[in-house]
Amino acid sequence: MIVLVRPQLAENIGTVARAMANGGLFHLRLVAPRDGWPQDRAWRTASGADAILEAAQLFPDVPSAVADCHRVFATCPRPRHIVVPLRTARAAAEDLREINGRALRAAVLFGPERAGLENDDVACADTLVRYPLNPAHMSLNLAQAVMILAYEWWTAAEPTPPRQLQTHATKVATKGQLEGFLDRLVAELDASGFLEPAHKRPGMVRNLRHWFERGEVTEQELRTLHGVVTELSRGRMRRGRPEED
């Protein structure tokens, strides 16, 4: 649950909803928005995340906004003179997933655009969240701050492997198909005299093989490469052997 405390601009409430939707967050609460609620301008910047805005709940103050929550996190860039658990955005997202998994309700407080949360707001939180970012230029706007938390929330449960090959809708060529192409290429290069003198031929062929074995090759790419060899060989046949030019 995202709680915007005294947000100033309705446009920012809309971009927050957009950011939430990207990260699969739905519940939005507004504490005393400066210009009242609802505001058309929020819908204009929400980029389709209308359902979040329509379900948003309005509260007069932080205590009433978090009254039914079991845990309250507060995003808080500045140090406070209190002892309270502090989380990076990533660890906070993991905690929020864990809390959610126990069917408890957690709120994350975000302060107004300019000033951030006041001490009284922070005193309602049991955990602080701080974003590790460049201290020389720490200037997140409200929607960016929500975006990073929403991104971490989604990522904390995201099964996508961090590294993979993009192979959607394409067929990777078999080693046999690749070999067929290499055989043909080498035969053409033999015919052209490119692989001479003979004592250098094994190393040159190995270099070529290494190049084409570097990664997966698709069937479509192999077809294109066959076409390239056909076209280049045709030129050589038209022109005759290179040394006769």
Add this chain to the structure above:
Amino acid sequence: MIVLVRPQLAENIGTVARAMANGGLFHLRLVAPRDGWPQDRAWRTASGADAILEAAQLFPDVPSAVADCHRVFATCPRPRHIVVPLRTARAAAEDLREINGRALRAAVLFGPERAGLENDDVACADTLVRYPLNPAHMSLNLAQAVMILAYEWWTAAEPTPPRQLQTHATKVATKGQLEGFLDRLVAELDASGFLEPAHKRPGMVRNLRHWFERGEVTEQELRTLHGVVTELSRGRMRRGRPEED
């Protein structure tokens, strides 16, 4: 190095610079910005990240923008019919740190606001980056996409422990100070009759101790608690024992 390919709105170039600054990224290249370059409007949204805009370099096309780079990543939400290494934003940031550590130059391409990168742009990349986000509402704006990458870039080298206690500018009370308070509290409660009947007293005292031992307590908080006990006991003394009310 962030490369914005055919960005449309100068405002977005400014917010991208702001996002970059948050993540400690500095080098910005612009490929054929729609409205030309420079544009005052970019400076107005950069929130002080002026140095990034002033150092931004202008290029007519993607190949010239990446000509001096050793690696090119492309952010690309849609599947393409090619075989190419694919990274999450987090893994891409780790790769970029590793590449940077070898003193090689890497570029990350971001497409125009509406359409994203074209196939010809993507063909200039050796690695694709995809953000794992809610597929039901995947709608990052340009600055948010850069923000997440910049955040991951910073986080990939950030030593902040994910979980810690906020203890800045405050002194945690010793166990002896805490014990002194508990002794006094229990004495006052004994005097008030709160800890009767006697057979329940040990469990009640244990519960109280457990409550106060739950986390670190600061010296300031202990001073406040002593004051609370003093004040409440004074009330009791004024009013006499509760059963006499």
